[in-house]
Amino acid sequence: VNLRRLFDPDSIAVIGASATEGKLGYEAMRNVADFDGPCYPVNPHGEGEVFGREFVASIDEVGERVDLAMLAVPAPAVPDVIDECGEAGVGAAIVFAGGFAEVDEEGEALQDRLVEAAERHDVALLGPNISGYFMPHQDLYTSFATNPEVVEPGNVAVIAQSGGLAHSLAFQGVNEGWGFSGVVPLGNRAVIDFPPVVEYFDADPRTEAILLHVEGTDDARAMVETCEAIETPVAALPVGEHDVDDFAASHTGALTGDFDLYVGGFHQYGVPVVRSTTGLLDAGHALANAPVPDGANVGVVTGQAGPGIVIADRLQGHGASLPPLAEETRETISEVLPGMTYARNPVDTGRPMPGFSDLVGAVARDPNVDAVLVYMLYEEAAGFPPTGITDLPESTGKPVVFVTDGPREAVDEHLAAMESAGVPCFLTPERGADAVAAMLEYGRLNREDDREPRRERVPDGVDATDGGGSG
């Protein structure tokens, strides 16, 4: 499937466009009305304009000029409309309506007709039963959501089985100040399932990590094999550990399948598995913006012991090791912290002081250490924000993650600056520890079989800008 006309269209039609506020066809039209190209509201009853675009009565009138049709029409009409679209030359379609295979046998039959129509005309069909996608780099929000344009450009792509979950992840990103290269819900996956969308984002130079939300798919093997074949790191949130099969089946027509099998499958094919939407977002943020660690040894430097203990506890719960530090590192620590006769890991400075970044540097250069987590509370009098640690990912090739707690109003700007310099930032001890653990897991899974990690990168200007925003 060529997804160019779906995800990077030169022209759009909204079929079932409406001038009545609150209707799907109105909300969808509003979100694409500013599209930088032809955008046609299609409705046989439409008169005049909606959002400055003139109604056309039928897709026939404009079809050959339309890459992407967004269908805001009731389910029973969808197969015929797809036929019309295909005959008119439309290349791709998004179907919002539910009421297909997720409902009953009648719905299954309707979905079969839909698939036949799409395949007959080679229409790249997303859905049905979805809310549309966001492509913030193209300023393209093919959705009926409210204010989707708050979702900013970035370097992480989300592919979610559920439209609601896609929105959840996108809005969480907004609240973190993190952007996306794309947010794509799959819904019933009648035509387009995970593999081609994963491949699309792998080929997208703006995408540095891909996140999957998976309720279940008929072809799990194709999904995980695709993840293994690509270069871009992938992390996954499978759901359905407990008994939610009926509910999930009624949602996107998929059995959640055996949760443990999904987890095992992802692991086998190099994909770390996380346990929450927030954990998924954080894993993507870390994987997209820091080098992959060569091992599971974490050096922790903390300005405050309490959060440091929480972090050390949690990292070890994830299977990370906090190794003893090398002789040279211990000497540096003794110089900076003369009171300490031996240097532990975590390195606890009591309270940050001018030599804090020297300590972080020494730990980052320590041959026993594969990844560095730095914690420092917001306290201006104690040297927040830390300086001199943003060059470490490039000079050491190791990931350096900064974790803090502080009022967003006070810290966001500083964190944005650190992130644009290649240090992913997280608020709360646990989110920082979980994000580092996801990186370790990605490294571990992709070193097996003596494979090299599939991707080694140090941050550069372009990525940093794309991935900008604060922790």
Add this chain to the structure above:
Amino acid sequence: VNLRRLFDPDSIAVIGASATEGKLGYEAMRNVADFDGPCYPVNPHGEGEVFGREFVASIDEVGERVDLAMLAVPAPAVPDVIDECGEAGVGAAIVFAGGFAEVDEEGEALQDRLVEAAERHDVALLGPNISGYFMPHQDLYTSFATNPEVVEPGNVAVIAQSGGLAHSLAFQGVNEGWGFSGVVPLGNRAVIDFPPVVEYFDADPRTEAILLHVEGTDDARAMVETCEAIETPVAALPVGEHDVDDFAASHTGALTGDFDLYVGGFHQYGVPVVRSTTGLLDAGHALANAPVPDGANVGVVTGQAGPGIVIADRLQGHGASLPPLAEETRETISEVLPGMTYARNPVDTGRPMPGFSDLVGAVARDPNVDAVLVYMLYEEAAGFPPTGITDLPESTGKPVVFVTDGPREAVDEHLAAMESAGVPCFLTPERGADAVAAMLEYGRLNREDDREPRRERVPDGVDATDGGGSG
């Protein structure tokens, strides 16, 4: 121990106050300079004023008029200063300095001298090795932190073994728009350990839930027995599941002890245990602002299936039950959602619609349901925010929790309104599910032995105002 002079002083002295920015004695002075009462910077070398308060040379000069002394002096000087304070009539003290029992044998001896001095004069001593406390209702921030006044008044009290952790929780609350009745770090607990502080907040009418961060204590039994004896709900975050004993001992001089024993002890004495700082904060927010559920049966109503599945999955992982709904409820659902021939739990509306709150009401009144979780994405065209659900906690006596995802700028105001009407709000599916699970756990642990839940309340205006702010 009478903690009135410690936590509600009429007068304060900062010993070791300084006019040099960045010094502890400067930062501490800055934070209490606006105190509504006498506040004396004490320093034999001090000249003139600092933050509008005139230096005094010695605590002797003002001691009989001082309730609380904050000690910003080096550890070796602390025991003698406590002696001077006691002789001068000072009632309570906060000791910032580290370098006591957490360090070495010499430090232990120093701490012994400190304890003797405090006990000799009956000084209520908090610390050593802490950052000071916040009492936002009194506008009192006895800390060297930066901008502690961003921590707002509320109805949840935090008692943390670590000052850093106390700040982490307080700042997380700031970022949620949630306030605190108090945030108290205990540090080395040389004199004041958990029990009297727990009792203090239980007696405080502004405190509706108490949160504990526990690394380890020499008298765990006294701690849990105190938690059981009081009326106010308590939730706890014990740390040290993995091997962090050395680090923890070097922090507040406590062995983390056996993690499983702590968890078991808390459970036995009616205290739910959470697994993260954020989970602790959320548990407190839920327990302080909603009635305690009578059982573990949750009714879930969701506007979007994907997040609803995540919530159902997670709730079941916590041991919650999602029971079938009663006949009457199913009838209401059929009326509002005519397409659905049988009504499941979670109730999935596809997308919210005008009858959404009728559904929530029917589920809340369902005799099979003990607690209600409502999820709705931010989508103005689909009825966000939901109306008509805020009267349900009062009319049904059951907790109703609202969970959403949306840009904070767009949703915060609406969530604040719902919270002030008695519906705790959370962003992200998992945080909502975890908070409900903590409430269920509190109810379960306190129904054992045929005990009634120790506390049954419906929200009232006073609590709601105190607990205001948004999710």
